[in-house]
Amino acid sequence: MPIILDKVNHVYGADTAMAVHALKDVSLVIPDGQFIGLIGHTGSGKSTLVQHLNGLMRATSGNIYFNGEDIDAGDFDKRKLRSKVGLVFQYPEHQLFETDVFTDVCFGPKNLGLDKKEVQLRAYEALKLVGLEDDYFYQSPFDLSGGQKRRVAIAGVLAMKPEVLILDEPTAGLDPRGRDEILGQIARLKQETGITVILVSHSMDDVAKYVDRIIVMNQGSVLFDDVPRAVFGHYAELEQIGLAAPQVTYIMKELRDNGYDVSDDVTTIDEAKEALLRYLRGKGRKR
Amino acid sequence: MLRDITLGQYYQTDSVIHRLDPRVKLAATVLFIISLFVFDGIAGYVVAAVFLAIVIRLSRVPFRFMVKGMKAIIFLLLITVLFNLFLTPGEPLVSLWRLTITREGVRLAVFLAIRLCFLIIGSSVMTLTTTPNQLTDGMERLLRPLRRIRVPVHEVAMMMSIALRFIPILMEETDKIMKAQMARCADFESGNVIKKAKSLVPLLVPLFISAFRRANDLAMAMEARCYRGGDNRTKMKPLHYARRDYIAYAFVIGYLAAGIAAGRLLAVFL
Amino acid sequence: MGIIKVKDLIFEYIRRDEEGNVEGITKAVDDVSLDIKQGDFVSILGHNGSGKSTLAKHLNAILYPTEGTVWVDGKDTKEDAHLWEIRQTAGMVFQNPDNQIIGQVVEEDVGFGPENIGIPTDEIWERVEESLKAVGMYSFRKFSPNKLSGGQKQRVSIAGVIAMHPKCIVLDEPTAMLDPKGRKEVIRAVRALNDVEKITIILITHYMEEVIYSDRVYVMDKGQVMLQGTPREVFSQVERLKELRLDVPQVTLLAHELRQEGVALPEGILTKEEFREAFDRCVRERQETNC
Numbered sequence: 001m002p003i004i005l006d007k008v009n010h011v012y013g014a015d016t017a018m019a020v021h022a023l024k025d026v027s028l029v030i031p032d033g034q035f036i037g038l039i040g041h042t043g044s045g046k047s048t049l050v051q052h053l054n055g056l057m058r059a060t061s062g063n064i065y066f067n068g069e070d071i072d073a074g075d076f077d078k079r080k081l082r083s084k085v086g087l088v089f090q091y092p093e094h095q096l097f098e099t100d101v102f103t104d105v106c107f108g109p110k111n112l113g114l115d116k117k118e119v120q121l122r123a124y125e126a127l128k129l130v131g132l133e134d135d136y137f138y139q140s141p142f143d144l145s146g147g148q149k150r151r152v153a154i155a156g157v158l159a160m161k162p163e164v165l166i167l168d169e170p171t172a173g174l175d176p177r178g179r180d181e182i183l184g185q186i187a188r189l190k191q192e193t194g195i196t197v198i199l200v201s202h203s204m205d206d207v208a209k210y211v212d213r214i215i216v217m218n219q220g221s222v223l224f225d226d227v228p229r230a231v232f233g234h235y236a237e238l239e240q241i242g243l244a245a246p247q248v249t250y251i252m253k254e255l256r257d258n259g260y261d262v263s264d265d266v267t268t269i270d271e272a273k274e275a276l277l278r279y280l281r282g283k284g285r286k287r
Numbered sequence: 288m289l290r291d292i293t294l295g296q297y298y299q300t301d302s303v304i305h306r307l308d309p310r311v312k313l314a315a316t317v318l319f320i321i322s323l324f325v326f327d328g329i330a331g332y333v334v335a336a337v338f339l340a341i342v343i344r345l346s347r348v349p350f351r352f353m354v355k356g357m358k359a360i361i362f363l364l365l366i367t368v369l370f371n372l373f374l375t376p377g378e379p380l381v382s383l384w385r386l387t388i389t390r391e392g393v394r395l396a397v398f399l400a401i402r403l404c405f406l407i408i409g410s411s412v413m414t415l416t417t418t419p420n421q422l423t424d425g426m427e428r429l430l431r432p433l434r435r436i437r438v439p440v441h442e443v444a445m446m447m448s449i450a451l452r453f454i455p456i457l458m459e460e461t462d463k464i465m466k467a468q469m470a471r472c473a474d475f476e477s478g479n480v481i482k483k484a485k486s487l488v489p490l491l492v493p494l495f496i497s498a499f500r501r502a503n504d505l506a507m508a509m510e511a512r513c514y515r516g517g518d519n520r521t522k523m524k525p526l527h528y529a530r531r532d533y534i535a536y537a538f539v540i541g542y543l544a545a546g547i548a549a550g551r552l553l554a555v556f557l
Numbered sequence: 558m559g560i561i562k563v564k565d566l567i568f569e570y571i572r573r574d575e576e577g578n579v580e581g582i583t584k585a586v587d588d589v590s591l592d593i594k595q596g597d598f599v600s601i602l603g604h605n606g607s608g609k610s611t612l613a614k615h616l617n618a619i620l621y622p623t624e625g626t627v628w629v630d631g632k633d634t635k636e637d638a639h640l641w642e643i644r645q646t647a648g649m650v651f652q653n654p655d656n657q658i659i660g661q662v663v664e665e666d667v668g669f670g671p672e673n674i675g676i677p678t679d680e681i682w683e684r685v686e687e688s689l690k691a692v693g694m695y696s697f698r699k700f701s702p703n704k705l706s707g708g709q710k711q712r713v714s715i716a717g718v719i720a721m722h723p724k725c726i727v728l729d730e731p732t733a734m735l736d737p738k739g740r741k742e743v744i745r746a747v748r749a750l751n752d753v754e755k756i757t758i759i760l761i762t763h764y765m766e767e768v769i770y771s772d773r774v775y776v777m778d779k780g781q782v783m784l785q786g787t788p789r790e791v792f793s794q795v796e797r798l799k800e801l802r803l804d805v806p807q808v809t810l811l812a813h814e815l816r817q818e819g820v821a822l823p824e825g826i827l828t829k830e831e832f833r834e835a836f837d838r839c840v841r842e843r844q845e846t847n848c
Contacts, residue, residue: 041736079474083472089466108472112472147605176604176803177802178604247808247829269807277818449659455703509659509669511644511648512644512659515673523672524668
């Protein structure tokens with residue numbers, strides 16, 4: 001179900017001297033089935049933006065439509081929206097509270113008022129989707145490793161069967177393998193279920209590898225909104241706002257600046273490898 | 288929301304009040320609070336209002352900022368006022384259904400409202416102009432004689448200082464966990480008292496766990512920085528009374544005298 | 558003997574189940590020996606749970622060895638008489654920026670350590686000023702820590718440690734909770750302290766980009782040091798690092814993957830300039846053989 005944002009503004013502390021204009025005229029269309037990367041430095045408005053998508057925050061002005069319905073209309077069911085647009089916060093393992101993993105994952109679907117059987121079925125499916133082994137189901141979530149806890153927390157949102165899944169920095173604080181595992185899991189999930197995924201991230205390397213559209217936020221506005229290749233082509237502007245393209249893009253640029261006829265709109269290691277091999281197999285000559 | 292509570296938050300600016308010795312501010316606040324209960328009549332409150340206005344003006348903290356702190360307790364204030372308004376026996380003024388408003392009730396309610404407002408504003412002037420560290424330093428010094436009877440004055444002061452430092456952090460954390468559970472369709476609002484209390488479990492359990500984790504981290508960080516209690520510690524900002532502090536004491540005493548005198552005078556004239 | 562020497566260190570802790578019965582014993586650090594020279598920049602890499610943080614806490618006498626010995630500036634950490642000297646010599650910065658700042662104002666926090674070790678008031682002020690300047694936070698001295706970004710908070714924490722005039726600073730994943738900008742700020746501050754003040758740095762991290770400037774890298778797994786050497790030596794072992802749940806900088810990985818396709822690039826390339834030079838050589842060689 002598509003989400004449409006029409007000139008959404010959000011002002012914190014609107015009637016005080018310390019008013020902060022966190023979102024400025026943000027208009028976006030999020031169609032079904034996309035894998036979107038949302039990037040921007042801390043304070044750029046990306047966290048505020050995602051909290052609007054599931055109705056946790058209310059726009060100061062502008063409209064948000066979920067499947068054609070205005071989510072701020074009086075008769076709109078916010079709870080249903082939250083189950084359809086699942087939001088996984090940063091460090092989501094800090095929200096775990098039940099005595100065992102399975103019961104914790106049941107919390108979301110139980111709140112939806114489903115019958116017990118359906119709740120358990122969904123919890124089971126969700127835990128399978130994040131790749132947690134059965135052995136851990138009845139352990140205390142607090143005895144798991146950091147990466148496992150995080151997966152349980154993500155399962156807690158998946159168990160509501162959202163159609164849009166938003167993850168705010170799902171890899172923060174994980175080691176490289178843990179990071180790859182979580183992102184790989186999300187990519188697989190995306191492929192298997194076809195849901196829309198919005199990945200909020202600082203890591204350009206990660207974003208470049210997985211997403212098919214990047215939205216760059218800066219000072220509350222959308223600065224770029226395009227395919228990764230096109231967005232990272234603006235690396236100079238990205239650097240100005242404290243972001244950067246993936247390191248491979250810079251390697252290719254370095255080669256290009258030194259006379260090699262290779263394209264610099266490369267964003268992943270695999271693409272760079274292909275491009276350089278093609279170059280070497282070809283004429284292999286400097287311009 | 289939760290972050291709007293300004294009580295206990297330091298407001299950064301430079302003013303005479305900010306520069307006063309925290310002991311002066313503590314003593315003045317205590318005296319001011321006592322005065323509110325000693326003064327019994329409109330004259331005393333006028334003097335108190337003038338005193339408060341002067342202090343606020345001198346502190347350079349925007350008045351709006353202080354009023355914002357009141358929002359958090361407006362509910363408490365309303366209840367107290369209403370109770371007094373309706374439940375004080377005396378000469379009836381208006382009768383609404385079974386409730387009667389009496390002349391004494393009105394008097395009591397108005398006075399109480401004034402007292403509470405002044406009390407809160409008065410103490411928030413102190414917390415807004417004094418860093419918690421200065422505050423606890425001041426308290427530690429004022430209460431130092433109690434160490435002779437084995438009251439752990441330094442430890443209590445340190446605990447308070449840390450608690451104050453972590454209040455805003457835990458507030459933000461509460462907000463975050465609440466939102467995270469709301470994203471899982473948790474409902475914190477509807478239902479009866481028991482259901483509401485139960486709905487707080489998903490909020491309180493993570494909050495306690497987080498608080499313990501922070502306490503643990505902090506204890507380790509303090510030890511790593513050679514913290515070992517109050518003995519042999521030096522002070523970065525030792526407390527010395529300056530001329531302005533003596534002037535401030537004189538000013539507070541003047542205020543008390545003026546308040547009492549005003550009450551007497553009014554009584555004589557009426 | 559270097560500023561920090563660790564010999565045959567073993568640290569065990571007892572796991573208990575919910576009833577408090579002993580479930581087993583875990584060796585968090587298993588036979589580690591290190592010798593760190595004064596003025597070195599040393600990095601310790603390892604995945605979560607590899608024992609690197611446990612090791613770090615031994616260097617500041619927060620934990621004591623079950624077996625083996627740790628000397629800080631020649632003093633055995635197990636001897637209580639040296640405890641405060643050791644904590645002053647080897648300062649420590651932790652992961653969570655919020656949970657290590659005690660003061661409500663930046664300068665008061667930086668003064669906390671010197672107060673604890675009984676420095677006279679005037680000197681505390683001097684130390685606070687120089688420490689905040691060293692990390693570029695002097696203009697924030699009157700700020701509340703709550704108003705600072707993560708990177709700024711960590712720099713304040715570092716200043717708080719420098720104010721105790723340590724010979725060595727142990728940073729236990731100081732950047733794990735920061736955004737890229739904050740990470741850069743912190744690493745820049747740490748490198749400056751090493752370059753200018755010659756303070757020994759022990760940086761614990763799992764961000765590979767942060768260790769390429771260090772003099773020596775140790776890689777830990779299961780409580781043991783599995784790899785050690787210069788960054789180039791360590792990053793030459795891409796496959797081994799992957800087995801240890803780590804990775805390498807993208808430039809190193811790209812060179813490694815091309816090498817596997819038969820391109821004659823060396824292992825352990827750390828910067829894009831190095832990559833370009835190696836690529837130049839490789840292209841030249843190809844042209845020569847083709848001709």
